[in-house]
Amino acid sequence: MAAIRKNNRVKYRFNTPAGKVFDVVNIVLLVGIGTLAILPFLYVFAGSLATELEITTRPFFLWPREITTAAYESILTSSVFVRAFVTTVVVTLVGTMIQLALTALMAYPLAKVDLPGRRTIMALVVFTMVFSAGMIPTFLIVKELGLLDSYWALILPMAINPFSLIIIKNFFQELPKELEESARIDGANELRILSSVVLPLSKPVLATFALFYAVGIWNDYMSPLLYLNDQNKWTLQMILRQVTASASLSPDDLNTEVPPPAQGIKFAVVMVATIPVLLAYPFLQKHFAKGMLIGSVKG
Amino acid sequence: MTATVETVVTPPPREPRGPSRPSRRNLVQDIVRFRWLFFLMLPGIAYFLIFRFWPMYGAQIAFRNYVPFLGIEGSEWVGWEHFADFFSNPDFPRLLANTLIIAGLTLFIAFPATIVMALLLNELRLNILKRTVQTLVYIPHFLSWTVVVSLTGLLFAVGNGPLWTFLNDLLGTQTNFMADPAWFRPLILLQEIWKNTGWGTIIFLAALAGVDQEQYEAAIIDGAGRWQRVRFITIPSIMSTIIVLLILQTGQILNTGFEQIYLMSNALNRSVADVFDTYVYFTGIQQGAYSYSTAVGLAKAIVGLILIFGTNWIAKRFNQAGIF
Numbered sequence: 001m002a003a004i005r006k007n008n009r010v011k012y013r014f015n016t017p018a019g020k021v022f023d024v025v026n027i028v029l030l031v032g033i034g035t036l037a038i039l040p041f042l043y044v045f046a047g048s049l050a051t052e053l054e055i056t057t058r059p060f061f062l063w064p065r066e067i068t069t070a071a072y073e074s075i076l077t078s079s080v081f082v083r084a085f086v087t088t089v090v091v092t093l094v095g096t097m098i099q100l101a102l103t104a105l106m107a108y109p110l111a112k113v114d115l116p117g118r119r120t121i122m123a124l125v126v127f128t129m130v131f132s133a134g135m136i137p138t139f140l141i142v143k144e145l146g147l148l149d150s151y152w153a154l155i156l157p158m159a160i161n162p163f164s165l166i167i168i169k170n171f172f173q174e175l176p177k178e179l180e181e182s183a184r185i186d187g188a189n190e191l192r193i194l195s196s197v198v199l200p201l202s203k204p205v206l207a208t209f210a211l212f213y214a215v216g217i218w219n220d221y222m223s224p225l226l227y228l229n230d231q232n233k234w235t236l237q238m239i240l241r242q243v244t245a246s247a248s249l250s251p252d253d254l255n256t257e258v259p260p261p262a263q264g265i266k267f268a269v270v271m272v273a274t275i276p277v278l279l280a281y282p283f284l285q286k287h288f289a290k291g292m293l294i295g296s297v298k299g
Numbered sequence: 300m301t302a303t304v305e306t307v308v309t310p311p312p313r314e315p316r317g318p319s320r321p322s323r324r325n326l327v328q329d330i331v332r333f334r335w336l337f338f339l340m341l342p343g344i345a346y347f348l349i350f351r352f353w354p355m356y357g358a359q360i361a362f363r364n365y366v367p368f369l370g371i372e373g374s375e376w377v378g379w380e381h382f383a384d385f386f387s388n389p390d391f392p393r394l395l396a397n398t399l400i401i402a403g404l405t406l407f408i409a410f411p412a413t414i415v416m417a418l419l420l421n422e423l424r425l426n427i428l429k430r431t432v433q434t435l436v437y438i439p440h441f442l443s444w445t446v447v448v449s450l451t452g453l454l455f456a457v458g459n460g461p462l463w464t465f466l467n468d469l470l471g472t473q474t475n476f477m478a479d480p481a482w483f484r485p486l487i488l489l490q491e492i493w494k495n496t497g498w499g500t501i502i503f504l505a506a507l508a509g510v511d512q513e514q515y516e517a518a519i520i521d522g523a524g525r526w527q528r529v530r531f532i533t534i535p536s537i538m539s540t541i542i543v544l545l546i547l548q549t550g551q552i553l554n555t556g557f558e559q560i561y562l563m564s565n566a567l568n569r570s571v572a573d574v575f576d577t578y579v580y581f582t583g584i585q586q587g588a589y590s591y592s593t594a595v596g597l598a599k600a601i602v603g604l605i606l607i608f609g610t611n612w613i614a615k616r617f618n619q620a621g622i623f
Binding site: 016018019022023026027029030031033034035036037038040041043044047055056057059060102103105106108109110112115116121124125128130131132133134135136137138139140141145156157158159160165189190191194215218219220221222225226237240241244245263266267269270273274277278281284285 | 347350
């Protein structure tokens with residue numbers, strides 16, 4: 001037993017031929033699945049750099065015969081598109097900071113086990129995860145607050161994600177109590193403990209949730225659809241929808257007088273709406289598996 | 300500053316707590332003692348009150364004839380009228396069927412697919428390969444539904460989409476997949492699997508990593524094959540994770556995902572694409588029938604709540620850990 005366990009390989013020692021066949025099949029299958037996960041995306045990337053002729057004549061390619069940046073040039077010189085891009089970036093950055101700050105500020109007191117009313121507040125937070133009033137009452141509140149056609153409507157109604165709140169709270173709770181106590185003895189008040197002890201220790205988890213919030217705002221389609229009537233304020237996702245859907249048969253597209261855009265432009269717009277998320281992904285991936293599981297398993 | 304905190308922090312000997320609630324003086328003392336913490340929480344509490352609970356109060360317009368000019372309290376009570384209207388509406392059976400079919404596909408195909416994929420990944424020994432595959436399959440989760448639907452549109456574009464070409468050659472047809480009602484559900488399911496299966500494996504892989512390795516060693520010594528190990532050790536070990544996620548999924552069953560369905564629906568596939576969520580949007584936001592659509596949304600949310608407590612109760616009856 002000890003001899004077998006020496007190199008920690010015990011479970012593979014007794015493999016049958018059938019098990020080896022399974023291994024091969026499994027590897028092939030999973031590599032195939034991994035490829036399928038990004039293949040559509042690689043196709044669109046290739047398409048965004050291809051000529052109009054190649055897109056319409058070649059059914060599938062991952063490398064264009066002739067590379068052209070015409071599609072990117074035409075969207076980057078379109079004022080509508082550039083404005084949407086810039087506002088989406090700004091709304092995402094500002095919104096993420098606000099959402100993260102509100103979440104962390106609420107998570108910190110809730111992490112104190114002796115805080116009176118803590119259980120009640122937590123129960124109410126969990127309740128909002130399983131029951132919500134729905135689209136219309138929320139819409140009417142946003143309207144009543146005068147937030148229609150305001151970018152605040154894309155940020156404030158989703159300011160705190162209860163799930164993120166609970167995980168960040170659990171993370172704070174796991175931090176060693178001694179650090180806080182010694183800071184308290186040194187005369188630090190709660191604000192000071194939060195800013196000088198707790199937050200610096202929580203950088204990985206906060207970075208993860210900052211990126212989740214950022215991706216959430218960046219990708220949001222429902223809020224602008226509900227709250228932004230003014231087309232001049234549309235975000236990137238709304239523009240993307242307008243550009244890529246204009247050749248399909250949907251009633252709201254039939255009455256647009258704009259001619260359907262060239263195929264290449266659709267490919268390029270999809271890329272531009274995705275690239276920032278993909279750039280954030282490596283940073284996100286470094287932390288999320290860990291960040292997601294801290295607390296979520298322990299509840 | 301420190302001095303005041305000191306004096307407050309040292310509590311006077313408390314009166315023994317009887318069965319009654321703590322006295323008001325204790326409450327005041329608590330608030331004073333924890334004032335900084337309560338202060339930090341204020342914005343968060345305001346958020347929950349304004350954007351989560353105020354709408355719940357506002358949902359009473361489902362029982363009124365809401366006129367924006369009169370406000371919530373000013374509008375007259377009509378009782379269950381809007382609910383009755385909805386349930387007797389000829390659209391109702393179709394909406395219910397569409398919603399349940401899409402939910403069922405997610406629950407019975409996409410959800411098991413996640414578990415199978417986690418099990419397959421778990422059997423992969425080459426760590427570099429495992430990590431590479433994981434990195435790739437997580438990516439689609441971070442793309443927006445607009446991007447996913449746009450990708451689908453480009454792949455199935457009539458005339459030049461690669462999948463349009465391939466599938467039509469295969470089937471010998473000229474189908475426009477994006478507009479054909481028969482293809483709506485397969486496409487929705489495909490998108491869901493593509494976008495979220497990989498991401499869903501995270502939690503199962505974590506559960507699998509926690510399985511006691513000695514159990515496998517013992518099983519091997521007892522002569523258990525690979526399949527037997529999966530069946531008698533791996534699956535039972537992650538059962539509680541499966542149950543918890545299943546309960547949560549069941550609670551979400553009527554939330555078909557507004558963005559995806561809305562973006563995928565068009566004039567030609569309405570018959571299969573209309574679900575509760577999109578119906579609420581069309582009747583409420585677009586047609587301004589606020590009270591009626593609130594009633595629809597409320598009916599849906601309450602059924603969801605019942606489902607979540609129901610599955611939780613069933614799980615407990617079968618001696619499985621529920622979530623409550």
